Amino acid sequence: MKAYVYGANGAAITDVAKPSPTGTQVLVRVRANGLNRADLGMTRGHVHGSAGGAGTVLGMEWSGEVAELGPDARGVEVGDRVMGSGAAAFAEYTLADHGRLFKIPAASNMSFEQAATLPIALTTMHNALMTNGALQPGQSVLIQGASSGVGLMALQIAKLKGAKTVIGSSTNAERRGRLREFGADLAIDSKDAGWVDEVLKATHGNGVDLIVDQISGPVANQNLQATKVLGRIVNVGRLGGTHGDFNFDLHAARRISYIGVTFRTRSVQEIRNIFDAVRADIWPAVEAGTLKLPIDKVYPFAEIGAAFDRMDANQHLGKIVVTQ
Template sequence: MWAVILEEYGNSEVLQLKEIPNLEPERGEVRVQVHASALNRADIEQRKGNYPPPTPSEHEIPGLEFAGVVDKLGAEVSNWRIGDRVFGLLSAGGYAEQVLTHERMLMPIPPNLTFEQAAAIPEVFFTAYDALTDKANFQAGDTVLIHAGASGVGIAAIQLARVMGASLILTTSRTNWKLEKCRALGATYTINTAEAEFDRVVLDATASRGVDIILDFVGAEYLEKNLNAAALGGRIVQIATLSGSSTQINLQKVLSKRLRLQGTTLRSRPFEQKMTLTQTFAKQILPLFVDGKIKPLIDRSFQLKDVAEAHRYMEDNSNVGKIVLTIASKE
């Protein structure tokens, strides 16, 4: 099979397409012929050598999600048949013609979605769903601030918060046209952080109460303002630290507001937790894709051979929504 192999770390030019042996499923595993994968910021960091996969393997292949067709079954697999259209989350390996995964890490692709649309779902929608429900204990009527609202996770979080009954959804970006996209998806207020202090806007929009939940990708630069913008009993979920991870924290605000600061990552979690999340997501959220109440948003697709160009496009911050890699011929 063909795959993008990292033999060294560096700029996008280190992403090289190589031919390696086909994968063979073991007990409980399924081999999927991949039709599409998608880019994530974690792939950029892995390419630079800053985010290694949790389990070393003979070939280091980036890619955290995939969609394709089951083409080989390991022993004792009972839930899938050859030819099933499936998609799912990975710890690594998505930039390839084949992936191996446990059968309980797979989900059926809704009939109204393409392979490309399905590949755009797992990493961002799993992250957003887990952050809102498990980490932030979302309740209908909560108010939510979503930073980087035009990012993949931001777009997923806006839609999920809307359908789950948020009373107010605020999002941030440094680009007005990206904020327009956020409003179209259901954001109530949008804040250009290049033009305004987001904590002040949040307090104005909530009559000085603040918001119940904050999903943050920025990190150090935003922490103090997040503390200001949080309501009493607010929950701040730290998903990434794009501006850095080291900063001072005003513990008095944490104490007086009874705040909770919760960190989260998906990739390094135990397999059992990922499996449980997959099964819960498939049961509770996948039907919303079938009904069209939420949808993956694709910005642009690239062929696998053009993966270096796709990485450069992501690093330019040009996208709103997912950047997808098409890998195999469509059915």
């Protein structure tokens, strides 16, 4: 089968063996893939958790049809239209644990392209906002890096779950101007030295109850200043860098709960629980089309390299998708 593989000369489409499901695995005939920032790094040979490097079939988000079931797989049948996340997604066929996928809503007329934009955004941001962030109705939240696909989903989930004040950041003026379309009450530029003052003004001088941070690095101390006493910061991404100055005294003085999250070190059961939580809490909004992401551009699988060039240029809003 055809797959997008990192090799000695970089990432390229090549032939690899078709996998077979074992245990609770499901074999999926892939119809579309969503691109993610971690994928971009892996096209350059970076390791993401236990995956990456020479010989790696790239990709982590897909939609398609169930082609075969492992002997212990439950909850789906051959022919079901599904979407999910997991390694080796940029291929004609991929394997997924039966608990790491969603059935595409039958009544919504959702396309494979639309479905491929959702799994990582839904699971990442529901877990960050609701499970780890403990967001409550009437509270305020700041999404750092809000113009990314997962960031746009975070804005929508926060508003859906009753946040009173939703703030999003983007360093791109055009994308910042569109954040209100996705639920932001205020849009800020995290490279503007005065953004903390804007957040404090919007929260009556208190700071936000919760920050979901996808930038880290250069905004770490500003985040502390913008978070209220006994507030929470959930560190989801590190687009601005993995290291930076951190004011431990300010962190202690404001008694902020600082939580780091990643899928890379979670067990299979932990990931199943995250998918279950999405189904139990916000799935009706997915079925109704309330929670959705814009598609920036769709490429055929043969042009996946061009799709990553577009992501690398960082001019897109929403998800870049490839189809098979």
